[in-house]
Amino acid sequence: xxxxxxxxxxxxxxxxxxxxxxxxxxxxxxxxxxxxxxxxxxxxxxxxxxxxxxxxxxxxxxxxxxxxxxxxxxxxxxxxxxxxxxxxxxxxxxxxxxxxxxxxxxxxxxxxxxxxxxxxxxxxxxxxxxxxxxxxxxxxxxxxxxxxxxxxxxxxxxxxxxxxxxxxxxxxxxxxxxxxxxxxxxxxxxxxxxxxxxxxxxxxxxxxxxxxxxxxxxxxxxxxxxxxxxxxxxxxxxxxxxxxxxxxxxxxxxxxxxxxxxxxxxxxxxxxxxxxxxxxxxxxxxxxxxxxxxxxxxxxxxxxxxxxxxxxxxxxxxxxxxxxxxxxxxxxxxxxxxxxxxxxxxxxxxxxxxxxxxxxxxxxxxxxxxxxxxxxxxxxxxxxxxxxxxxxxxxxxxxxxxxxxxxxxxxxxxxxxxxxxxxxxxxxxxxxxxxxxxxxxxxxxxxxxxxxxxxxxxxxxxxxxxxxxxxxxxxxxxxxxxxxxxxxxxxxxxxxxxxxxxxxxxxxxxxxxxxxxxxxxxxxxxxxxxxxxxxxxxxxxx
Amino acid sequence: xxxxxxxxxxxxxxxxxxxxxxxxxxxxxxxxxxxxxxxxxxxxxxxxxxxxxxxxxxxxxxxxxxxxxxxxxxxxxxxxxxxxxxxxxxxxxxxxxxxxxxxxxxxxxxxxxxxxxxxxxxxxxxxxxxxxxxxxxxxxxxxxxxxxxxxxxxxxxxxxxxxxxxxxxxxxxxxxxxxxxxxxxxxxxxxxxxxxxxxxxxxxxxxxxxxxxxxxxxxxxxxxxxxxxxxxxxxxxxxxxxxxxxxxxxxxxxxxxxxxxxxxxxxxxxxxxxxxxxxxxxxxxxxxxxxxxxxxxxxxxxxxxxxxxxxxxxxxxxxxxxxxxxxxxxxxxxxxxxxxxxxxxxxxxxxxxxxxxxxxxxxxxxxxxxxxxxxxxxxxxxxxxxxxxxxxxxxxxxxxxxxxxxxxxxxxxxxxxxxxxxxxxxxxx
Numbered sequence: 001x002x003x004x005x006x007x008x009x010x011x012x013x014x015x016x017x018x019x020x021x022x023x024x025x026x027x028x029x030x031x032x033x034x035x036x037x038x039x040x041x042x043x044x045x046x047x048x049x050x051x052x053x054x055x056x057x058x059x060x061x062x063x064x065x066x067x068x069x070x071x072x073x074x075x076x077x078x079x080x081x082x083x084x085x086x087x088x089x090x091x092x093x094x095x096x097x098x099x100x101x102x103x104x105x106x107x108x109x110x111x112x113x114x115x116x117x118x119x120x121x122x123x124x125x126x127x128x129x130x131x132x133x134x135x136x137x138x139x140x141x142x143x144x145x146x147x148x149x150x151x152x153x154x155x156x157x158x159x160x161x162x163x164x165x166x167x168x169x170x171x172x173x174x175x176x177x178x179x180x181x182x183x184x185x186x187x188x189x190x191x192x193x194x195x196x197x198x199x200x201x202x203x204x205x206x207x208x209x210x211x212x213x214x215x216x217x218x219x220x221x222x223x224x225x226x227x228x229x230x231x232x233x234x235x236x237x238x239x240x241x242x243x244x245x246x247x248x249x250x251x252x253x254x255x256x257x258x259x260x261x262x263x264x265x266x267x268x269x270x271x272x273x274x275x276x277x278x279x280x281x282x283x284x285x286x287x288x289x290x291x292x293x294x295x296x297x298x299x300x301x302x303x304x305x306x307x308x309x310x311x312x313x314x315x316x317x318x319x320x321x322x323x324x325x326x327x328x329x330x331x332x333x334x335x336x337x338x339x340x341x342x343x344x345x346x347x348x349x350x351x352x353x354x355x356x357x358x359x360x361x362x363x364x365x366x367x368x369x370x371x372x373x374x375x376x377x378x379x380x381x382x383x384x385x386x387x388x389x390x391x392x393x394x395x396x397x398x399x400x401x402x403x404x405x406x407x408x409x410x411x412x413x414x415x416x417x418x419x420x421x422x423x424x425x426x427x428x429x430x431x432x433x434x435x436x437x438x439x440x441x442x443x444x445x446x447x448x449x450x451x452x453x454x455x456x457x458x459x460x461x462x463x464x465x466x467x468x469x470x471x472x473x474x475x476x477x478x479x480x481x482x483x484x485x486x487x488x489x490x491x492x493x494x495x496x497x498x499x500x501x502x503x504x505x506x507x508x509x510x511x512x513x514x515x516x517x518x519x520x521x522x523x524x525x526x527x528x529x530x531x532x533x534x535x536x537x538x539x540x541x542x
Numbered sequence: 543x544x545x546x547x548x549x550x551x552x553x554x555x556x557x558x559x560x561x562x563x564x565x566x567x568x569x570x571x572x573x574x575x576x577x578x579x580x581x582x583x584x585x586x587x588x589x590x591x592x593x594x595x596x597x598x599x600x601x602x603x604x605x606x607x608x609x610x611x612x613x614x615x616x617x618x619x620x621x622x623x624x625x626x627x628x629x630x631x632x633x634x635x636x637x638x639x640x641x642x643x644x645x646x647x648x649x650x651x652x653x654x655x656x657x658x659x660x661x662x663x664x665x666x667x668x669x670x671x672x673x674x675x676x677x678x679x680x681x682x683x684x685x686x687x688x689x690x691x692x693x694x695x696x697x698x699x700x701x702x703x704x705x706x707x708x709x710x711x712x713x714x715x716x717x718x719x720x721x722x723x724x725x726x727x728x729x730x731x732x733x734x735x736x737x738x739x740x741x742x743x744x745x746x747x748x749x750x751x752x753x754x755x756x757x758x759x760x761x762x763x764x765x766x767x768x769x770x771x772x773x774x775x776x777x778x779x780x781x782x783x784x785x786x787x788x789x790x791x792x793x794x795x796x797x798x799x800x801x802x803x804x805x806x807x808x809x810x811x812x813x814x815x816x817x818x819x820x821x822x823x824x825x826x827x828x829x830x831x832x833x834x835x836x837x838x839x840x841x842x843x844x845x846x847x848x849x850x851x852x853x854x855x856x857x858x859x860x861x862x863x864x865x866x867x868x869x870x871x872x873x874x875x876x877x878x879x880x881x882x883x884x885x886x887x888x889x890x891x892x893x894x895x896x897x898x899x900x901x902x903x904x905x906x907x908x909x910x911x912x913x914x915x916x917x918x919x920x921x922x923x924x925x926x927x928x929x930x931x932x933x934x935x936x937x938x939x940x941x942x943x944x945x946x947x948x949x950x951x952x953x954x955x956x957x958x959x960x961x962x963x964x965x966x967x968x969x970x971x
Contacts, residue, residue, distance in 0.1 A: 120924045121818045125794045217765030253752040366585040372812050380790055389788040447914035462749045463780045467583050471747045506753045511744040512714050
């Protein structure tokens, strides 16, 4: 039903488009100046806009590139009163207008006085390829690189001429390589001769990534026998490389998942592992850390936007202190009355976790809060055939750093010494003059504070909502139990090996079954080694 | 000890006072039950609906109430606990004697209350898009059935974006599984090869999307235009979209169309890298109609926060509530059987500039909108069905339900009439 409406609609538009084309559309488009073309954008529908974009690109005038960019980003507006087109940016009472071609200031407009020139995905694609073709000879090598990549993505045969011109003048080796690949992709997409296409296939095969595979496979539709064979050979070449990298990619994903598990579990390794408190509210400490990040970012956004890239660094100590203070309050207020009664502790802290969730829900509302990524944590880079995202790299680094600091604190500070003394033999430590009560509170505070710090990192990859902690609590206990209760190194090895195991199972078993298999594995493992990977030995165990 | 005695005494007094006051009020008010989770995992979505209902009831009271009586909202908290939904529903119907209940979000909560509404013969308005395959005498489905959301979205991608390869990604529970089954049959029927469809399920709250996004990328590099149809639920969406953005998958290359991502879900993400990804709904907050402007203004005033968004299930409650009001006025009573008979055919304005009508299968007519995500967290409509689409309770693309129809008018009066055998009672009976 919906489908037939669609095709009728399409047919009608097609007829309209054809009609306008016959009524001198193309001739007009060629003689039109950029300014006239731009003025026609006011009130144009998607198809009309697309034709204007093509005509603008055909002018070859680099001055239209900013207009196209603004169009692609949704910053191009027209004034309702006189249909004049402007680049508009938020500011003043509504929008600040600038002339699209000259960039001259054109005053302000209220929100209701201007209408956006609408774009959709296919328009954005057209704009991207048009900008690419126009800026291939820009003086800035960064812009030329982006242009070459845009044309590579669009595979537009029309761009071959511009590419040839640009390649002839290009001095920068890396940019030229991308341009040559873009040209090869365009050739494969054109009606060039088989010989040309076979040469192009070889150029693309050297690119050796998923995009290369996509270009080659798209070209094999309707290819002649000889060309098809060459393409198939090139695809096999690319796929061999990809298969090699995919194992490395799985290890990387595993380490990255492992570092998240490590972050979530490391605080628990202190409160549960070292102190033996079953703290079901551990996840909520992580959540508190994430909300501290949110509050810090909110303040920075409103008062000091230039500090945004530092927001996570500012949030770290605050999250540690806040979550640590809450942790100490919990220890002093509830847990100290329940030492040696694990069942009651479990119930009390579970209730507490529900209370904390509801408190946060009442304070901040039940919806997700937006925590932005600083610029040094967004995006990805390529390492050989691997795509590594900056966010994940930093989280791995951060998890290991937190772990190292914790080990240092436990080994080489007097607080660490007291903490170990109290957990190993409370009465002896007490008779040596250690205030065991305070050591307990501080230890619990340390574990909670570290959970808070973990929350700052997890706010980058997960929802900042009252439920944040719940999704990590089970995994955290698994890691600590698997690694060996009371052993920090066990937590490290446990987290990373569970992460890698999970990621190697996932491609074969799927995410749901993969998780179940990991659980089954842990259950069997605990049957065999009840004390985990690195069991504590000696008197402390009893 | 003394303290507890005193406390108990005052609590008793309070309870007695409450009972007295409700007894007095019961004479002149009509009670409306609101059954949405205010705590637990679903609170994130359902709390907003509770507030929307309170606003609608307040507005109706300002207009003079219903049948000359004031409406009185009764809010209960089923706490995202499915069996508790049934208990709370029972409490609302037998304890509070409400005239109708507006509530539920997840399908499992709806399934849990169905027997209660049937047994006690009351009315439930269910405002969320769902997998279909159900039509119950006591339930009115004001959200979208699959043919009012999923199928038009797939058509759009195929015809406008030229998509030939499909990833159906969803959370592992009944709504995504049924929707994907319908979509798979639909795609295969329209000539898509089986190897061009990839189906992937993830657990609730899945947060590590690295492998799956990489799989999608690799699936999309086979030389055909690829799109992702996402039935990923609630909280798992934020990490999914973050991973898409981080791995550089742009909407221009591999668009994602989502059925469970609305304005509310986007509120927690920086949407600048997501511009162009799509969602299919029957309402967007950006709809440029006077009714919608009025609704948004009233909502901001009611909630006291200019930054709160409106979304599709809120519109569904708006439509459902107004339909109920009209049906009660038409019947002249809030009696369940009378309202169930009178509501069919009732037509009320929706917020996108048209009218929605209640059909005999207890689903409603709706326009289908496809929107692209903008950098301000709103959607821009890029396609709208030319007319209204009638909600289809039983999908035409599932083998065991394609012969079934639902018609609650006399003489058929059946939710699963099998047109092949000519008997009432097929699947789901």
